[in-house]
Amino acid sequence: MIIELAKNYGFCFGVKRAIKKAEQIKDAATIGPLIHNNEEISRLQKNFNVKTLENIQALSNEKKAIIRTHGITKQDLEELRKKDIEIFDATCPFVTKPQQICEQMSKEGYEVVIFGDENHPEVKGVKSYVSTKAYVVLDKKELQNIKLPNKIAVVSQTTKKPEHFMEIVNFLILKTKEVRVFNTICDATFKNQDAIKELSLKSDVMVVVGGKNSANTKQLFLIAKTNCEDSYLIETEEELKKEWFLDKKHCGISAGASTPDWIIQKVIAKIENFRIN
Amino acid sequence: MIIELAKNYGFCFGVKRAIKKAEQIKDAATIGPLIHNNEEISRLQKNFNVKTLENIQALSNEKKAIIRTHGITKQDLEELRKKDIEIFDATCPFVTKPQQICEQMSKEGYEVVIFGDENHPEVKGVKSYVSTKAYVVLDKKELQNIKLPNKIAVVSQTTKKPEHFMEIVNFLILKTKEVRVFNTICDATFKNQDAIKELSLKSDVMVVVGGKNSANTKQLFLIAKTNCEDSYLIETEEELKKEWFLDKKHCGISAGASTPDWIIQKVIAKIENFRIN
Numbered sequence: 001m002i003i004e005l006a007k008n009y010g011f012c013f014g015v016k017r018a019i020k021k022a023e024q025i026k027d028a029a030t031i032g033p034l035i036h037n038n039e040e041i042s043r044l045q046k047n048f049n050v051k052t053l054e055n056i057q058a059l060s061n062e063k064k065a066i067i068r069t070h071g072i073t074k075q076d077l078e079e080l081r082k083k084d085i086e087i088f089d090a091t092c093p094f095v096t097k098p099q100q101i102c103e104q105m106s107k108e109g110y111e112v113v114i115f116g117d118e119n120h121p122e123v124k125g126v127k128s129y130v131s132t133k134a135y136v137v138l139d140k141k142e143l144q145n146i147k148l149p150n151k152i153a154v155v156s157q158t159t160k161k162p163e164h165f166m167e168i169v170n171f172l173i174l175k176t177k178e179v180r181v182f183n184t185i186c187d188a189t190f191k192n193q194d195a196i197k198e199l200s201l202k203s204d205v206m207v208v209v210g211g212k213n214s215a216n217t218k219q220l221f222l223i224a225k226t227n228c229e230d231s232y233l234i235e236t237e238e239e240l241k242k243e244w245f246l247d248k249k250h251c252g253i254s255a256g257a258s259t260p261d262w263i264i265q266k267v268i269a270k271i272e273n274f275r276i277n
Numbered sequence: 278m279i280i281e282l283a284k285n286y287g288f289c290f291g292v293k294r295a296i297k298k299a300e301q302i303k304d305a306a307t308i309g310p311l312i313h314n315n316e317e318i319s320r321l322q323k324n325f326n327v328k329t330l331e332n333i334q335a336l337s338n339e340k341k342a343i344i345r346t347h348g349i350t351k352q353d354l355e356e357l358r359k360k361d362i363e364i365f366d367a368t369c370p371f372v373t374k375p376q377q378i379c380e381q382m383s384k385e386g387y388e389v390v391i392f393g394d395e396n397h398p399e400v401k402g403v404k405s406y407v408s409t410k411a412y413v414v415l416d417k418k419e420l421q422n423i424k425l426p427n428k429i430a431v432v433s434q435t436t437k438k439p440e441h442f443m444e445i446v447n448f449l450i451l452k453t454k455e456v457r458v459f460n461t462i463c464d465a466t467f468k469n470q471d472a473i474k475e476l477s478l479k480s481d482v483m484v485v486v487g488g489k490n491s492a493n494t495k496q497l498f499l500i501a502k503t504n505c506e507d508s509y510l511i512e513t514e515e516e517l518k519k520e521w522f523l524d525k526k527h528c529g530i531s532a533g534a535s536t537p538d539w540i541i542q543k544v545i546a547k548i549e550n551f552r553i554n
Contacts, residue, residue, distance in 0.1 A: 162451060169450065170443045173460050181446075181456040 001245060003271060004203070006195040006254035010264060012188035014092025015257070018069045021090045022050045028064035028088065029053050031076070032121060035069050037211075037258040056080055064088065070121040071095045073128035074103075095122055098155040098184040102129035105153035110180060113137060115168045116157025123157050140171035151178040158186040189216055189257060196220050196254045200227035203252035205244055208233045209267050210256025217256030228252070236263060237270040245274055278522060280548060281480070283472040283531035287541060289465035291369025292534070295346045298367045299327045305341035305365065306330050308353070309398060312346055314488075314535040333357055341365065347398040348372045350405035351380075372399050375432040375461040379406035382430035387457060390414060392445050393434025400434050417448035428455040435463040466493055466534060473497050473531045477504035480529030482521055485510045486544050487533025494533030505529070513540060514547040522551055 011019075015035045022034055022044050029051045033041055044050040050066070053059060056076050064086045067077070071091040080087060091099075102112055111133040116123040118136045127134045137143055152172060156165045162185055172179045200206050206224040210217030212235060224231040232244060245251060251271060255264050288296075292312045299311055299321050306328045310318055321327035327343070330336060333353050341363045344354070348368040357364055368376075379389055388410040393400040395413045404411045414420055429449060433442045439462055449456045477483050483501040487494030489512060501508040509521060522528060528548060532541050 166443075166447045166450065169446065169458075173443065173446065173458055174439060177460060179458045179460070181450055181458060183450050183454060183456070 001248055001251055003251045003253065003268060004199060005264075005268075006192070006199045006252065008188075008191040008195040009253070010192075010209075010255040010257065010259050010261060012092075012186070012257055014069050014094060014186075014188075018066075018090035018092070019044070021088060022066055023048050025064055025066060025088050026050070028066045029059065029062040030066040030068050030090075031056055031059075031072055031080070032068045032070070034066065034090065035258065037260065039263070040258075040260045043260070043262075056083075059083065059085065066090050068121075069095070071099060071125035072121075073125050074099075075128060091125075092158070092186075094158050094184065094186040095125065098126045098158075098182065099129045101153070101155055101182050101184070102126055102134070103131070105180065106131040110151050110153040111135070111149050113143070113152060113154045113168065113172065114157070115154065115160055115165050120157060126155065126157075137168065140168050143168070143171060143175070148172070148176045150176055151180070152176050153180040153182065155182045155184045158184060159189055160185055192216070192220060192254065192257065193223055196223050196252070197227065199252040199254065200224040200231065203228050203250045204230060205248040205250070206231035206252045206254075207240070207244075207267065207271070208254050208256070209235070209264050210259045211235060214256045214258055217259070220254055220256060224252070224254070234267070237266040240267065240270050240274075242274045245271065278525055278528055280528045280530065280545060281476060282541075282545075283469070283476045283529065285465075285468040285472040286530070287469075287486075287532040287534065287536050287538060289369075289463070289534055291346050291371060291463075291465075295343075295367035295369070296321070298365060299343055300325050302341055302343060302365050303327070305343045306336065306339040307343040307345050307367075308333055308336075308349055308357070309345045309347070311343065311367065312535065314537065316540070317535075317537045320537070320539075333360075336360065336362065343367050345398075346372070348376060348402035349398075350402050351376075352405060368402075369435070369463075371435050371461065371463040372402065375403045375435075375459065376406045378430070378432055378459050378461070379403055379411070380408070382457065383408040387428050387430040388412070388426050390420070390429060390431045390445065390449065391434070392431065392437055392442050397434060403432065403434075414445065417445050420445070420448060420452070425449070425453045427453055428457070429453050430457040430459065432459045432461045435461060436466055437462055469493070469497060469531065469534065470500055473500050473529070474504065476529040476531065477501040477508065480505050480527045481507060482525040482527070483508035483529045483531075484517070484521075484544060484548070485531050485533070486512070486541050487536045488512060491533045491535055494536070497531055497533060501529070501531070511544070514543040517544065517547050517551075519551045522548065 027049045033052050066088045069092045112130045114136045206228045208221045221233040304326045343365045346369045389407045391413045483505045485498045498510040
């Protein structure tokens with residue numbers, strides 16, 4: 001049986017970069033969870049003494065602080081800089097970008113529409129860089145009763161879908177004279193989805209590794225299931241069953257955006273150990 | 278019988294403004310036809326000695342030049358300024374705007390996409406203000422094989438449909454990092470269309486006045502016909518027939534964007550003279 005990994009799967013560029021940074025720096029405190037994956041956070045704590053703090057108020061006598069992938073607010077960063085602590089920025093560059101855009105657009109007098117979830121740490125951070133007026137919306141309807149200025153800038157939370165972003169943009173174009181659109185959507189999630197689609201079309205068994213509560217993992221599993229009836233969603237290698245692979249010729253594997261590579265490797269090793277064919 | 282004019286009909290703001298200017302200035306030469314209506318051009322020639330020249334090369338010893346509603350190219354304007362002639366600008370302000378935007382965006386380093394007809398005088402004029410690179414397109418497909426820069430500005434010919442403009446914008450958003458969108462579409466045409474729709478729904482006879490070859494007039498007639506079976510398209514009052522209005526209670530009237538008001542008034546006068554009811 002051939003075992004084939006999807007062309008894109010698991011951790012995105014920003015998450016990989018942050019973890020590498022945390023491993024290199026060691027003994028640091030991260031402001032908020034570095035990434036959204038508890039097993040990985042535990043591993044970093046155990047092997048590299050990386051401590052997770054709730055917020056900057058929780059800092060006591062730490063020497064090194066790491067800013068997590070989603071970023072923090074401008075105000076928190078300023079507070080942090082006043083403290084006697086070395087700062088390492090692991091904010092994903094795809095998140096730093098909209099922060100910079102918001103700061104610059106505000107300077108140029110634009111009000112800013114942010115397409116995203118108001119309560120998401122990434123969006124809170126990005127919004128904090130707007131010094132004019134910021135509107136955080138998930139739907140164009142939320143803009144309907146707002147008196148918009150003549151010129152407006154628009155950015156998006158990195159994980160949103162382009163077609164939904166367009167809806168907001170198209171609404172704004174009809175409402176105001178100038179719309180300055182910055183496509184800040186990161187295509188990592190969609191690359192994973194495209195790759196699992198391609199792989200599941202040629203596989204006769206598919207294994208998706210990731211949290212059963214993770215939205216992006218469930219999405220991957222749904223795509224796999226559509227193209228390959230024998231698709232399974234597992235969190236660890238312990239859930240694997242030998243009979244899934246009997247008489248199968250091509251096993252495809254993918255993983256959610258919050259699934260560390262070492263879990264995926266354990267899954268592959270166990271499937272190989274079944275010694276099918 | 279009630280005779281009711283559509284809420285919006287005939288000449289738009291820019292055309293009205295240009296004609297008023299030509300009447301006030303008198304004895305001037307216009308560079309290109311002032312507006313796209315021969316009867317009105319003849320009237321201006323006859324009553325106000327306004328001469329229509331093909332282009333600036335046709336100028337001889339004229340003292341006053343009027344720039345027509347659609348504008349001219351930047352290069353032609355510069356040539357004109359070198360001549361010993363007084364210049365009056367009747368370019369529609371809705372056309373001056375995209376010209377200024379193109380000039381400014383070029384200064385800021387943006388390449389420019391113009392959504393419009395390459396051969397239309399308005400578009401030729403607007404394009405001439407781009408000093409970087411301009412792409413004139415009617416369909417997003419024309420942009421498919423172009424290597425686009427990271428930042429691009431977009432304007433539209435004033436008479437285009439917003440939904441088609443969006444298609445170009447949405448395509449660009451996926452292809453590049455920053456899209457600066459200027460909605461330069463003028464809603465005069467659509468206001469005439471909305472108004473005739475409303476009026477034709479309550480009328481039992483409709484008269485649309487305008488050129489039988491005029492695209493926007495034909496569009497108005499089609500809308501009228503959809504809602505009111507007894508709709509007629511005429512160029513002058515001479516085509517009116519009394520029997521059209523027998524037993525009718527509500528007569529709606531509208532006119533294409535190139536139909537002068539004095540023709541419409543003659544039509545109304547003649548219908549009133551039929552003394553129906």
